[in-house]
Amino acid sequence: MNTIFKHEETALVLIDHQIGTMQLIKNISLDVVKRNVLALAKTASILNIPVVLTSSQEENIQGALLPELQDIVPEAFATRVKRAGIVNAWTDSNFRDAVAKTGRKNLIMAGVTTSVCLVFPAIDAVSAGFSVQAVMDASGSPSDLAEEMSRRRMENAGVVLTATDTIMAELAQDWSTPTGQQIIQVMFQNVLPSIH
Template structure:
């Protein structure tokens, strides 16, 4: 079972015009908002990445504003985040082996980052409704490839309730508002 104090969210490349043409983009953005709010509720760090932000643009709103409350984006130019020294340094500083991954595109940047992190000994959890690609086929392919590589596949609601562990308390009440 995942525990908030042992986990980190890796949020990948939900930027500019590309973020608006993902398969089921409105649902994706709603789920990503829930993931960010959930991470904040559980006081989990978010490592936030942007692919070539000078060309692709900044992270889409309102995600950008929510993320900026607790972190700053790391610019990258490889599809995988692993070659980015700032990314590796941030993960090392956090010292957490459980990585919860979300973002776009599932079959490119999310998959390659996931693959590299698994190769480095991290435990990966892909939030299936918090990743997407321009087509459903590529989203599904990306999830299948990550799972074949050894990643666990979960959904946002499953993840948040797993992190919560119990159906009581103030945090549970706040969690219910995020889910609804």
């Protein structure tokens, strides 16, 4: 994949950002991951990008999806794919159907843990013919080693690694447009360090 993602050709896929599982992230600040996930959802809302949410065993220790997502992308939240325990979301037919229904071939993906929730569906989506950008600061792992190995594995399979501010800028294209102005506001509020 060497093309710029355009918002009209792209879907956002957020995997298992649940309040329990989030606590497994140790290689990056939990607050940073949460703010970036919400910034991606806000960007998708501004640009009318379809959003696919999925969760695993919400009734167990994994817990509920981040409740803020219900306010930002209510339709995606209501229709989220609740997996009974399937590790690789891509092997869940309901999840694959939800992605297919977006009609988009470019996928921006983030998973609560890079090393379990993100690595497998990102690689499988590329194998299925999608272009995938994995957002590394909206995902995390229990250890630096787990993160590094998963990143290498994804890159070797053709997944492009990116960061939240990079993909937001890529989708915005022009800060002077009405949507660009909204996105840069989200970026300064949620993603970037403050300018004094």
